[in-house]
Amino acid sequence: MGTAEAPGAGAAAAPVVRFVDVTAKSGIDQVLPSGTDSTYPMPAVMGGGVAVFDADGDGDLDLYVIAPAPGGNRFYLQQEGGAFTDATAAAGLEGDGMGCAVGDLDNDGDLDLYVTRVGPDRLLVNDGKGVFADRSEPWNAAVPGWSSSAALLDYDRDGYLDLYVARYVAFDPARVCSQHGGRRDFCGPTEFEGLSDVLLHNLGGTGFEDVSAAAGITAVTDAGLGVVAADFDHDGEVDIYVANDADPNNLWIHQGGGRFLDDGVLQGSAFNRWGNSEAGMGIAVGDADLDQDLDLFVTHLITETNTYYRNLMLPGFEDATIDTELGAASLDLTGFGAAFFDADNDGDLDLAVANGAVKRRPSALAAPDGATAPVPFWADYVEPNLLLLNEDGRFVNASARAPWTELNLSRALVPADLDGDGDLDLVIANLDGTPRLLRNLTIDPGTDGAPTASNWLRIRAFDPGLRREAIGARITVRTPDGARLVHALPPGSYLSAGPATAHLGLGDADAVQGFEVVWPDGHAERFPSAAANQVVELIRGEGQPK
């Protein structure tokens, strides 16, 4: 539930959701360079990725910010006390790119990085201490063309993480695009041919084999941007959902044996309610309606609403944007990164959306008093981000106050508990601006600003045999309010990656009664009850087989 403002007399004592921009105090002061210029290069308006992960294994979350401009990437190590220091060169993380995926690709107990680019992608392997080495060539990971988002999955259940790379368009920097009246502007995806996506099969933690054709995914050449991998129909096989820009979205249903079939049209998630393909950018995934399956939310262009696809488990989805009142807030904005996350730890999923136009807006938005002026080049493109709070299945726009009124060109968005205080903060990448760290300072009303007393759990599904988190594990948590479904999935809606630990708000409940985990290979285990407000480790083999 939650409110953005203090409730009036007689209102339920819902937490007051409050985010504070702590970037200035964080030590993060480098601008994320877009690389744009008078030629309006399209990658400059589409880029802006971020990874939030524990790079050096010290238990806190570090940041890797990815810029489209050459040499623009920055790596920040979180220090004790919460400040960040630039460790780009020492970590071997110079370069440029669009987005990233983070996971332990060689099962050696640390997190590796896959960086998507306009040009060959890069695989950066972690030495365990937060120093990365480029292994793109020996791993056969240098996917060519314009790659956007990437998702990790173990589709063949061999214990090694495979990689799905969404690719965008066959960009031609020479193509000149203009608005009416001849004023130059960025090109859109329909000016270029779309590219087929790439599926890389992990060969035992030593390299990749491109299995795209055998998997069937080269059958379509759409302008892919966002991607998530999860078992949407609970058949035990991991599926893949791709948001395409102006093309129908793909729902690649795993048929088994490494073959995928795009069933998006028949399952109602390729087109919106009106049968239209939209400018799909980012994807949020989560059980938004608390019915034990994964729903999808896709962000879109200005004049299109963002779209919420409710999972009906027919199998299939329905566009329930109208029911959830998720349309109106986005009609005048161009959405990119998005995440379902429980902002107030009340047990349901709220939404945050990063926005910023890709072409000049019909009219520029005026920055609120006291807000930082946008870079002049982007004055006609900047937009505010959105916070949408879940109130019994309807989403209420709670973006009327800073930092949500600030105007930026925002792209990647990742929820993560940066300060380890039990609530989810947000990291947002802004083109030609500093990445923003929004600290969650949600309070309970009438408590003089005391942090909310709502309870929470962070759940880590760990497979000791693989020495890593079990990405893709499906976890059902028995709470006093009923069963809740969470997944061990790194949030990665648009060019981004985050921790694969699941976060669950518990509201007033001070404990949960138990867990059931379906591991990625289909094996299921039960785990006993746990008290709230802690990180629970569900270690494979230590539960009761189901």
Added chain:
Amino acid sequence: MTARPLTLLLFAAATAAPAGAQQIPNPRLEGTEPAVRQRLASLQADLRAAAGNGDAWGRYGMALEAHTFTDEAIVAYRHAHELSPRTFRWPYLLAALIDERSAADSLPLYRAALGLDPDYAPAHVRLAEALERTGQFDAANQEYAQAARLDPANAHAHAGLGRLALTAGDSDAAIRHLSRARELAAENRSFAVTLAQAHARAGDRQRGQQIAAAARSLGRINYRDDPIRSSVHDLALDARSYLRRANAHRVHGELALAQRELRAGIALDASRPELHFALAEVLAASGDPAGSLAAARSAYQLHPELEGVAPFLARALFQTGDLSGALAMAEEALRLDASDVSMMLLVALVSAERGDVVRTVDVLDRAYRERPQDPPTRDGLIQLLTNVGEAMVSSGLPDAAAGQFRKALDLAEEAGSPEAAGLRRRLAQIRR
């Protein structure tokens, strides 16, 4: 964000010229063609002479809307509706514009219009869609049904009934209505994919797959036959209005509609190169290279220096296999813009194709000096330098080849490209 239209309306009101009690909204006319200014000035003069005439306000609103001055058109239509409350088209046209921003706000206006003319089927469809967007499915169903009664050939009415049936879980009814919609508008992809989904929901996945596969080749199109609104668009006197509408369609991938607007604009004034150029771009994106080339030639003939047209034409010629024409046009483009790296690359490609190594290398050097920071250019250059280097190896010129590989390696190392290792090995081989 809903404050923006209001702000604009207030701005429009603040910049208005007086006409009796009402203010005449004055659009910003910078860059507008004389014919448009003249037309708007004439209609403003009519208004000053008869500020209480609702139809005069309405005519002004239509002229404003035709030339895409939407905020000002809303103000004018509102006055027209107040002053001529018995005229159907003023609340209807006002509703349609308001609907683009807020379906909920358009509902009373659609209802007011239909109170005056309950027999105009497109108005029932628009009201139904606004009701559907606001979640009032039962009321929407009634309006779609009424539209289908009034005009049994209205595909959007049948599609609306089908969509609502699908939402209600009645797959059989959805299939019936959507099949009818598809019969009436076979080119409409939206109807087809929703029908495919309905078949899948009804358990007939095979039929659904057949329809979905067939729909894949259809373009995105949302055209609705609405003579009253079409008559407004047809009032446009300038190319820019058609171009604006075409651009709006292009942004959303509605290439067929963009083509339609551009062809209408060209029919109005074939002397506007930007219309031909935009048509060339749309046709290229629609997979019609021959049509695109013809339109690009027209644009170039009308205005050779129009930004982007010469490079576009050079590429179109290259893609259709006319290397000589492409080379000549690329050189012309470079004469207009000596820093155009893409044209340098094109010249290099054609030169390499013809075995002119010296020229290829010269142009590549220029391109690299011009734009060393651009990843796509850089990657293209690396590839081209490599190709030229290999060609030199084949021609027995290892020293020259090593120079090309050295340049490619420098670029790859600077970019941190994984190709660097391979280039380094190849360079070592050549030197040996």
